[in-house]
Amino acid sequence: MKYEAAKLKDISKVLGLSVSTISRALNDSYEISEKTKKLVREYAEKINYRPNPVAVSLREKRSRSIGVIIAEIANSFFSQMINGVESVAHAKGYNVIITQSLESYERELSNLEFLASRSVDGCLISVSTETKNFDHITRLHKRGFPFVCFDRIIDDIKTHKVSIDNFKGAYDATKELVKSGFKRIAMLGNAEHLSITQERLSGYKAALADAGLVFDESLIRYCLHGGMIYGEVEQAMNELMSLRKKPDTFFAASDKLTTNFVRYCKAKKISIPNKLGLVGFSNLDLTDLLTPALSVIRQPAFEMGEAAAELLIKLIEAKRPPADFENMVLPPELLIRGSSERKK
Amino acid sequence: MKYEAAKLKDISKVLGLSVSTISRALNDSYEISEKTKKLVREYAEKINYRPNPVAVSLREKRSRSIGVIIAEIANSFFSQMINGVESVAHAKGYNVIITQSLESYERELSNLEFLASRSVDGCLISVSTETKNFDHITRLHKRGFPFVCFDRIIDDIKTHKVSIDNFKGAYDATKELVKSGFKRIAMLGNAEHLSITQERLSGYKAALADAGLVFDESLIRYCLHGGMIYGEVEQAMNELMSLRKKPDTFFAASDKLTTNFVRYCKAKKISIPNKLGLVGFSNLDLTDLLTPALSVIRQPAFEMGEAAAELLIKLIEAKRPPADFENMVLPPELLIRGSSERKK
DNA sequence: TTTTTCTACGGAAACGTTTTCTAAAATAGC
DNA sequence: GCTATTTTAGAAAACGTTTCCGTAGAAAAA
16 A cells, blocks of 8 residues: 655646746745745645655755653653653654663664664663663764763763752652651662662662661662562562561662552552551652552653753754763652651 | 764775665675675674665655554553554564654644654554544545554544444443442543543443433533543532532543542542442553552553554555455453442 | 577666756846 | 846756666576
8 A cells, every 4th residue: 555645746747847946935945936936835735745754854864853762651750751852852843753672672772773773863862771781872972873861871971961869869768768767778779780770879878877877788679670570579579578687668769669569568468658668769640649648759750851852952953062061960859648657 | 963874885885896786785686696795794794784764765665664643651551552562563673653642633633744744654543532523634544544543443434443342341340330339320531522432431321221220411521631631530520529419439431530530539538439439441550559449441452552553564565455444342351449349 | 609598797767855056037237 | 239137947966775777798508
């Protein structure tokens, strides 16, 4: 099945004008008389002519579209962030192509390859949990392909970056738990090598130190897929709950870790916050409907998407590589609700 | 900033062969000797050559990509569905471009326009709640642009369709509420003109009739944005709860209606299911963590995405329009949990 | 040896635009 | 009425592929 749309040549034949004249008329060139422009525009309108973007892309060597690589769409943080990206991209005449890595390095690689092979003018990326080697990114970046990193930041690449103050988020969360009277605060973290994990770990440690609590390595567990897979959270929890000195509360360092922690407690009939307290990162807008309502650190996902898209488009449209790069760090928001309230 | 990638001409110059020979060697043409093929392949590999997809698209008059138009990404039903679409699309060598209408007719129109202007070989569409006129779709369809409708079906377009048995879903939900002993069952529906709303309404009515309950028009409320906006749900609920004869339970006919119903009850301190029972459509995988756990009708979103993508690609690759079109109707799943259990 | 058939490759057109370079027609200046 | 300038428009090249067509040289057939 073939779909045939009108092209310049069709208009040219009907109106008895050359293809170049039609093109110029439609692009409002000064070298075409008003009379001709009107004639051409009216006919083009009538047959609902649209320039073939593929041909324009080839000619202009740009596609007016940007790529996004994220872990998964079905994650509220990322889907909110995409909304932010789309809103500024569309306003600036860019289209957005979304791809998900599902936390797989292989998929991230092939997605990037597809995007970079010139179907896209630049790329927004939050690396997968599996990604430890960034050669695929730096290689392209060195050759001039525009990148903006967000959320999970890569250190060894010089470009704009958009993230939140992970240290502060974790610090505030942990401090809140301390304030509620919890003593043995465990941490469920994302993959250990990720920037966000390290920063959140530091915030957690700092809050403990400030409260005079000792840091206990055995209370930390990392989940290689960021909690996307229930099994990994279950295993981490099982290990922690069978410690001789069990934790009395949790800091969950990502969206999926937070919800799967709740799922675990529900399954094991562990009462929150009576038995175990919780503050976790989450952008779900359902966390306040749970019983107890969850205390969460919320990331300004929409704003991050806006900022990242803005920076990327600036990069794409710049004639020369900018002298210095932005490193935007947005503040997280701590929402205190029932799950971190110590009973008794 | 410009990103320059290797092209055939570069290889041609280095190896002293013509561009056509390089192209044929890389495409494993029979008219090229093994020796030359090996030479070319090795060099191409070395410089990491990738054909420019834009040029290929122009030449082949196809982009090997499909478009998706949905209401919003941040909706579990749609994001799960997209995962299904992506899995089969990628397996067949297609890329997926996702656009969201956010329930706006205007945005749906411009998204479709962008997709159809040949950047995409075909389109999967679930119309926005605002869309009452389908001319933009039928016009393209008549000119041979491949469509597959899913979820929210359009009657007056002859093509493949993928949906669930909405009648059955609503019937089962309502019947479950009847079985629990509820008598005045209200329905929160999506925009009235949508196919899914009408089908779900029929199922609801049928279950009432079968149970010997009278259908009461005043217990039905439609939300123009499918519950995406909390305010519309709030208003509908306020109206229903101030009726002389209040409902004692609810059937919520979409994802967002279900969660916003819960939000309303939480805000008004209306206990579920003691004061009001609930069965609702939802694909959130958090509904079982609420207290009470929600009884939901779950749609096989992933499978719908797979099926829709499969059908669309079949349509795209067919030489002639098929004689008959599939009308796939998948079964919904009723998960009975606490929210529909009548307490004494 | 001469003619025919393969083999292996090069040249050029085509996909639908935009834009540079030319040039004809119209207008202005004298 | 003739030249100089401006206005308007067409021809052609370019973007990076793929593929149709043509052909030199080698091998096979006569």
